[in-house]
Amino acid sequence: MRADYILSAILVLCGIAHGRNVGTELEWDPKGYVLYCPCSGQFAGQVEQLLGTLYFAKMIDRVVILPPFINYPCGRKTHAHNYGVQVSAGRKEGNLYVPVTEYFDLNALREYYADIVTFEDFMYELAPTHWPLDERVAYCSSKAAEGNNDVCPRKGNPFSTFWEAQNVEFTRSEIWSGDLHYNVEYEPWRVMWTETFPPSEHPVLAFMNAPTSTPLPLEKNYLHKYFKWSADIENEGNTYITDNIERPYVGLHLRNGADWARTCDLADGTMPRLLSSHQCLGVHPTSTTTVHRQLCMQSEELVSEEVRALLEEKETRTIFIATDHVSMQDDLQRDFPDLNVVTMDPERPQLDMYVLGEADHFIGNCISAFTAFVRRHRDDAQLETRYFGMRQTKQNAIHDEF
Numbered sequence: 469m470r471a472d473y474i475l476s477a478i479l480v481l482c483g484i485a486h487g488r489n490v491g492t493e494l495e496w497d498p499k500g501y502v503l504y505c506p507c508s509g510q511f512a513g514q515v516e517q518l519l520g521t522l523y524f525a526k527m528i529d530r531v532v533i534l535p536p537f538i539n540y541p542c543g544r545k546t547h548a549h550n551y552g553v554q555v556s557a558g559r560k561e562g563n564l565y566v567p568v569t570e571y572f573d574l575n576a577l578r579e580y581y582a583d584i585v586t587f588e589d590f591m592y593e594l595a596p597t598h599w600p601l602d603e604r605v606a607y608c609s610s611k612a613a614e615g616n617n618d619v620c621p622r623k624g625n626p627f628s629t630f631w632e633a634q635n636v637e638f639t640r641s642e643i644w645s646g647d648l649h650y651n652v653e654y655e656p657w658r659v660m661w662t663e664t665f666p667p668s669e670h671p672v673l674a675f676m677n678a679p680t681s682t683p684l685p686l687e688k689n690y691l692h693k694y695f696k697w698s699a700d701i702e703n704e705g706n707t708y709i710t711d712n713i714e715r716p717y718v719g720l721h722l723r724n725g726a727d728w729a730r731t732c733d734l735a736d737g738t739m740p741r742l743l744s745s746h747q748c749l750g751v752h753p754t755s756t757t758t759v760h761r762q763l764c765m766q767s768e769e770l771v772s773e774e775v776r777a778l779l780e781e782k783e784t785r786t787i788f789i790a791t792d793h794v795s796m797q798d799d800l801q802r803d804f805p806d807l808n809v810v811t812m813d814p815e816r817p818q819l820d821m822y823v824l825g826e827a828d829h830f831i832g833n834c835i836s837a838f839t840a841f842v843r844r845h846r847d848d849a850q851l852e853t854r855y856f857g858m859r860q861t862k863q864n865a866i867h868d869e870f
Contacts, residue, residue: 537567724765747855831854
């Protein structure tokens with residue numbers, strides 16, 4: 469018996485496998501499973517991948533295996549102190565693999581789709597018997613396998629490091645042609661998935677990327693209402709608001725790191741869309757609603773101008789700033805001396821998202837998936853979202869989404 473099987477058995481018996489729902493008793497579901505690597509983007513993008521995968525799996529009637537979130541070391545000073553989880557042993561890249569339950573309430577997700585199981589539970593309770601080591605198949609499109617010796621797992625971080633960290637090795641690849649598409653709301657494509665990969669022959673569809681398009685289409689924003697923060701995130705977020713913020717407050721999302729600046733170089737006014745820009749420009753941009761730089765990267769002057777315009781309409785006592793780099797806290801405190809200006813550790817994006825979602829007013833970044841996450845939360849709570857560089861509310865901004 470292999471050592472990893474023995475270790476799995478010990479952890480199950482002891483009930484100490486991190487991320488597991490201790491006390492669960494899982495039975496194998498013959499309708500099959502969907503597993504994937506959340507290999508594109510940071511936390512907000514990975515949430516969109518999970519939303520889209522839930523929809524995909526529900527449409528083809530398979531159980532979703534919820535993978536851990538990948539937390540990258542870039543810009544992060546500490547690991548276990550912030551997240552309460554361990555860095556994978558031997559991982560030079562320093563990625564953290566954070567179970568879904570650290571951030572979200574599984575019971576709320578099950579209100580949309582009951583057939584979900586965490587990766588941790590699946591690997592410890594079902595995989596040793598029902599997904600044996602010599603039958604683990606990787607699935608990808610022929611395009612994804614091009615230039616990779618016609619196999620699915622790709623090299624580098626996160627594509628290979630994700631599977632290595634989960635102790636998953638694939639014995640072969642299953643590669644499909646361009647005839648299969650992820651938009652399974654189209655009935656012929658939904659049927660094609662079920663007929664091409666019947667669960668009796670393909671019990672676990674292990675995708676190298678999420679089986680969904682990103683950014684998430686606006687018509688699927690409603691799925692976000694099933695994402696409820698875990699009790700820990702909610703309690704910590706509420707405590708921060710109580711201790712540091714006087715209501716009413718405006719939340720600002722500022723993206724201005726070096727990687728983002730390079731992305732914004734593309735926003736030259738000629739592109740119809742960029743990343744999550746459909747959240748403010750709509751799904752059918754016109755020549756007058758192309759992506760310009762002020763939508764992507766905001767100067768201190770523009771941020772101050774947008775806040776001042778909001779103050780003319782709304783009572784505000786506190787400015788809360790969430791950022792990936794420069795908070796502009798001192799500049800805004802100088803410009804608005806009568807307000808309390810606060811910011812949080814950028815290493816805690818989930819808490820930033822929580823506080824922004826609860827804000828009385830919010831101004832975000834049109835291009836950012838992080839802002840899109842907050843906006844979906846606020847839509848569900850019927851709270852307004854505004855965007856830097858675009859003086860209009862979200863109700864007017866997406867008039868053409870359907």
